[in-house]
Amino acid sequence: MNRSIIKLGCIATMLFLSTAIKAEDKSSFDYHLKAKKVSENVYCFFGTLESISKENGGNMVNSCYVKTKKGFVVIDSGATFSYAKQAYAEMKKIANLPVKYVINTHDHDDHWLGNSFYKSKGAILIASKTCEENMVLGMKTRMEKVLGKVLFGQTKTVKIDKIVDDNLTLNLGEEKFEIAQPISVAHTKGDLIIYLPSKKVLFVGDLLFNGRLTSLRDGSILGSLEALDVIDSYHAKNIIGGHGYETDENATAEFRQYLLEIKKQVLKAQDEDVGMEKITDKVKMPYFKKNKLYDELHNRNVLDAYKELEMMEDDEE
Numbered sequence: 001m002n003r004s005i006i007k008l009g010c011i012a013t014m015l016f017l018s019t020a021i022k023a024e025d026k027s028s029f030d031y032h033l034k035a036k037k038v039s040e041n042v043y044c045f046f047g048t049l050e051s052i053s054k055e056n057g058g059n060m061v062n063s064c065y066v067k068t069k070k071g072f073v074v075i076d077s078g079a080t081f082s083y084a085k086q087a088y089a090e091m092k093k094i095a096n097l098p099v100k101y102v103i104n105t106h107d108h109d110d111h112w113l114g115n116s117f118y119k120s121k122g123a124i125l126i127a128s129k130t131c132e133e134n135m136v137l138g139m140k141t142r143m144e145k146v147l148g149k150v151l152f153g154q155t156k157t158v159k160i161d162k163i164v165d166d167n168l169t170l171n172l173g174e175e176k177f178e179i180a181q182p183i184s185v186a187h188t189k190g191d192l193i194i195y196l197p198s199k200k201v202l203f204v205g206d207l208l209f210n211g212r213l214t215s216l217r218d219g220s221i222l223g224s225l226e227a228l229d230v231i232d233s234y235h236a237k238n239i240i241g242g243h244g245y246e247t248d249e250n251a252t253a254e255f256r257q258y259l260l261e262i263k264k265q266v267l268k269a270q271d272e273d274v275g276m277e278k279i280t281d282k283v284k285m286p287y288f289k290k291n292k293l294y295d296e297l298h299n300r301n302v303l304d305a306y307k308e309l310e311m312m313e314d315d316e317e
């Protein structure tokens with residue numbers, strides 16, 4: 001009899017423990033992060049080519065880190081507190097070093113909501129002025145709306161420590177980071193790129209997409225094209241965008257082709273007096289359907305380009 005009581009007690013304890021573990025799992029999404037080495041001491045976590053969803057936990061963005069002798073520099077901190085925490089656990093497998101700086105490439109929330117984790121570990125957060133202004137403390141982000149309270153967890157918007165006005169050079173552990181805003185309006189009104197001259201590695205955030213389409217909603221098609229020219233003028237060995245897996249020196253080619261094709265077709269349609277209500281029927285560009293998010297973003301991009309290019313024509317008249 002005693003034995004069966006003990007047995008029952010054991011079963012009850014096991015049941016209690018397993019539910020406790022399950023309850024904890026619920027609040028912290030497992031991102032299964034595995035970093036890929038892009039260059040010597042340069043690693044990235046590459047996100048899926050999707051929109052934000054509960055299923056991917058917001059992991060649809062690239063977050064990279066550079067190891068130096070004195071610590072890590074993170075470029076874009078990812079989707080949530082929990083994402084950044086799990087990313088840092090992976091970084092520590094490479095070297096047990098602190099994260100000294102986090103550089104945010106622009107103000108879209110999938111790129112910087114991990115800041116709250118790194119700040120809690122003492123990292124200095126760096127962003128452009130516009131980026132900082134759009135990180136409104138206490139405002140509900142798109143990420144939080146889609147993920148909901150539980151998945152969003154401890155994520156918070158935190159204050160940026162250092163603003164990049166035009167450009168800034170960081171030196172850490174014998175590595176030099178040249179940070180610059182190449183164009184005033186491109187993907188957003190405050191895009192930063194980060195160049196590592198010793199390795200010829202260039203991080204460009206959402207000035208480059210591959211495998212999925214961009215969104216022109218906060219930016220400019222002409223600015224985006226100009227930004228690509230600046231990016232290519234670096235002649236970097238690796239160009240790492242905010243979304244997509246291609247990181248070689250030709251990584252910008254297809255994205256430029258997409259933007260040039262929209263520009264060309266929209267200008268032609270405007271010459272033929274095609275109105276805005278007809279433009280998305282006219283500029284389909286089926287070749288780009290192989291890109292993820294074509295159905296969600298292409299028409300919108302054509303409309304945004306139409307408005308911008310129409311204004312440009314008006315200016316010239």
Ligand SMILES: [Zn+2]
Pocket residue numbers: 106108187206242
């Ligand atoms: Zn973006």
